[in-house]
């Protein structure tokens with residue numbers, strides 16, 4: 001099986017790189033840039049999938065998208081499934097919950113605030129006030145989880161951590177995410193960023209953009 005990660009600069013596809021580095025699994029990687037000003041993916045990236053959003057994963061020449069599908073596919077088919085929990089695990093429900101919370105609840109709340117900022121909508125607009133209240137609620141909830149257990153699924157590092165770390169790392173470049181005000185999240189992010197596989201991932205995805213190398 002040939003796995004190709006189509007890595008769009010500063011995007012959710014870095015989760016796939018991190019997961020594969022954690023698993024020590026073989027993959028190909030192709031790099032793509034964002035356009036200036038709009039920050040949209042370059043046309044060659046848009047051509048990989050009808051929705052043109054990141055991540056896109058190539059599996060023997062067939063492309064799939066959506067972070068949850070991409071990470072679940074890799075977690076279950078690569079590295080002997082070492083970072084995926086199944087129904088026999090006592091932590092399975094928590095694993096599923098946090099795995100899906102990342103893109104179903106946390107990221108949409110953050111992205112709505114990012115987009116409102118880009119669009120120049122008044123920060124005191126009622127929708128933005130509500131969005132910030134919602135984000136604060138989600139952060140408090142997440143902080144309470146991480147105050148109780150070392151990893152999102154419980155006692156072991158899993159693909160749920162790969163899904164849930166992104167909102168507190170890359171996303172913070174675009175929207176203030178109050179990690180510092182949430183000590184358990186802050187300590188968790190520090191632990192995740194210290195993982196050798198995460199650091200290998202950063203070295204790969206933060207390389208100089210094409211043409212500027």
Ligand SMILES: N[C@@H](CCC(=O)N[C@@H](CS)C(=O)NCC(=O)O)C(=O)O
Pocket residue numbers: 010011012013039040041052053054055065066067068103
């Ligand atoms: N829920 C989707 C969201 C995908 C998404 O919005 N990706 C962003 C990057 S992180 C994107 O592709 N932006 C560039 C563009 O739309 O051109 C997923 O997780 O795959």
